[in-house]
Amino acid sequence: xxxxxxxxxxxxxxxxxxxxxxxxxEAARQARGLGYAVLAVKAKRASRFPGxxxxxxxxxxxxxxxxLLEAGLSLVEGIxxxxxxxxxxxxxxxxxxxxxxxxxxxxFSSALQQYPEAFPPLYVSxxxxxxxxxxLENALARxxxxxxxxxxxxxxxxxxxxxxxxxxxxxxxxxLFLMGYVVPKFSHIYEDMGRDIPLLSRLLxxxxxxxxxxxxxxxxxxxxxxxxxxxxxxxxxxxxxxxxRLWEVPALGEMLKTYHLARFYRTLGMxxxxxxxxxxxxxxxxxxxxxxxxGNLDRARERIREGQPISRAMEEHxxxxxxxxxxxxxxxxxxxxxxxxxxxxSFHEEDAARWTEWLVKLFEPLLMVVIGIVIGGVIFLMYxxxxxxxxxxx
Numbered sequence: 001x002x003x004x005x006x007x008x009x010x011x012x013x014x015x016x017x018x019x020x021x022x023x024x025x026e027a028a029r030q031a032r033g034l035g036y037a038v039l040a041v042k043a044k045r046a047s048r049f050p051g052x053x054x055x056x057x058x059x060x061x062x063x064x065x066x067x068l069l070e071a072g073l074s075l076v077e078g079i080x081x082x083x084x085x086x087x088x089x090x091x092x093x094x095x096x097x098x099x100x101x102x103x104x105x106x107x108f109s110s111a112l113q114q115y116p117e118a119f120p121p122l123y124v125s126x127x128x129x130x131x132x133x134x135x136l137e138n139a140l141a142r143x144x145x146x147x148x149x150x151x152x153x154x155x156x157x158x159x160x161x162x163x164x165x166x167x168x169x170x171x172x173x174x175x176l177f178l179m180g181y182v183v184p185k186f187s188h189i190y191e192d193m194g195r196d197i198p199l200l201s202r203l204l205x206x207x208x209x210x211x212x213x214x215x216x217x218x219x220x221x222x223x224x225x226x227x228x229x230x231x232x233x234x235x236x237x238x239x240x241x242x243x244x245r246l247w248e249v250p251a252l253g254e255m256l257k258t259y260h261l262a263r264f265y266r267t268l269g270m271x272x273x274x275x276x277x278x279x280x281x282x283x284x285x286x287x288x289x290x291x292x293x294x295g296n297l298d299r300a301r302e303r304i305r306e307g308q309p310i311s312r313a314m315e316e317h318x319x320x321x322x323x324x325x326x327x328x329x330x331x332x333x334x335x336x337x338x339x340x341x342x343x344x345x346s347f348h349e350e351d352a353a354r355w356t357e358w359l360v361k362l363f364e365p366l367l368m369v370v371i372g373i374v375i376g377g378v379i380f381l382m383y384x385x386x387x388x389x390x391x392x393x394x
Contacts, residue, residue, distance in 0.1 A: 003027035003043055004116070007036035018116030019287060026294070030121075030283045056091050056118035059147050066140040075136070076102050094118045107131055121284055122267065129275040139274055146270040150263065153349045160360045164367055171371035178378050180215075184208035186382050201381050240291060247292050255355040256290075258348050261319065263288050266345035272338030279305060293319065310337070323347055 005017040005027055017036070019027040024041040031038050061082065068078035076099065083095035094115050101111035109128035112119040123143060130139035187208030211218055232238055247253040264285055271281035282301055289297055296317040303313035311328035314320045320328065324344045331340030 003041055005031045005036075005038060006040045007031050007038050015110075015113050016116055017113065017121060019121060026286070030286060032283075035280075056094055056115075058118065058120075058123065059144060061091075062140045062144050066137060066144065069137050069140075075108060091118075108136070122271065125271065125276055125280070125284060126274045133275065142270055142274060146266060149266060149345070149349070153259070153262065153352060156353050157356055160356050164360065164363055167364070167367050167371065171367075171375065174371075174375055175378065178375065178382075179207065180211055183378070183382060184212040187212070198381075198384055201384050204378070204381050243290060244292065247290075252359075255352065255359070257293070258321070258355065259352045260289055260293065261321070261324070262345045262348035262352060264319075265324065265341045265348070269338045269341030269343075269345060272341060274338075278310060278337070321348070 003019050003024060005019060007015055007017055015036070017031055019030045024043070028038045028041050064082055065078050068081060069075065073081065079095055079099055079102070083092060083099060086092040086095060097115065098108075098111045101114060102108065107128075109124050109131055112124050112127060126139045126143055127136065130136045183204050185208075187205040233242075247256060267285040267288055268278075268281050271284060272278065276284075279301065282297065282304070286294060286297055296319055300313040300317040300319055303316065304310055309332055311320070311325055311332055314328065315325050324347075327340040327344050327347075328337075331337035334340075
């Protein structure tokens with residue numbers, strides 16, 4: 001869930017920040033970890049830019065700005081060029097606002113921070129770190145690479161789920177067609193036969209009569225059930241409860257942990273290579289972990305703050321795997337912690353992709369068997385009285 005935080009850094013003006021967190025307290029803690037004095041926190045619904053059909057294209061903006069900077073344009077000239085060619089009202093308004101603040105003498109990171117819906121804290125923190133070293137181009141390149149690598153695993157998961165969802169949709173449509181059209185037609189035949197038919201077939205006949213006599217009511221009830229179920233499943237409490245149950249499934253829970261740890265370490269690596277201290281980076285990346293792991297992360301953070309090595313703190317609180325632990329220790333010995341964290345993420349992203357491929361290969365045939373049993377069972381029950389009649393004639 002997103003939370004809007006109004007905060008103050010030093011003696012500067014009040015700033016508005018946007019954080020992904022599970023509660024107001026978690027959002028406030030993330031802001032304090034970045035050195036802000038929190039004034040107010042409120043929940044914020046996901047919204048779109050007024051007058052625009054899409055959110056701010058942050059990755060595209062970063063790619064184009066990086067190309068313009070490498071071509072020799074200054075920062076202000078590059079953003080002005082992007083604003084001139086932007087036709088969507090929302091993004092154009094954001095770019096014009098950033099330009100105005102740059103002309104007022106504000107730093108680039110401060111200008112970006114005024115638009116938290118467009119520029120998340122991770123992005124702003126990377127830009128702020130680059131301002132101390134004069135290395136904005138590398139900061140933009142790091143964020144582009146980071147976002148692209150996150151998108152790879154997300155696209156793999158989406159592409160792997162398309163075929164099972166398609167199978168479920170087709171199976172549901174066929175079942176609805178049989179129960180809503182074919183069964184009512186057969187019910188008339190069995191009523192005219194005047195013979196006793198099996199119990200399950202009799203239930204199908206009653207269902208067919210109900211659909212025929214009260215079709216609109218049945219349709220409205222079905223649609224209402226679907227809508228009510230969807231609304232219940234969208235409630236945060238229900239989703240958290242379902243998430244906890246999924247984490248309790250041994251193989252699935254391990255796969256979920258691997259996926260979330262990969263995102264977490266990818267973010268830590270990007271922030272670490274940008275020069276952000278590890279505790280501040282952990283505060284910013286905490287929102288990427290599910291609630292099941294956030295308590296462990298809080299305890300690990302306290303151990304790190306007390307001076308315990310990162311590898312030991314993460315290991316003690318279940319935030320590593322054998323591979324991650326070894327690479328963290330290598331990073332501590334060599335001083336290349338950011339690079340090692342990105343390697344951890346790459347390894348576990350491949351691991352998550354293998355898990356997903358294996359799960360899909362197992363799930364698809366099981367799903368086809370279940371759909372075949374349901375549809376075949378309906379057809380068999382429809383034809384069972386006819387088979388009995390044919391047997392009695394013989």
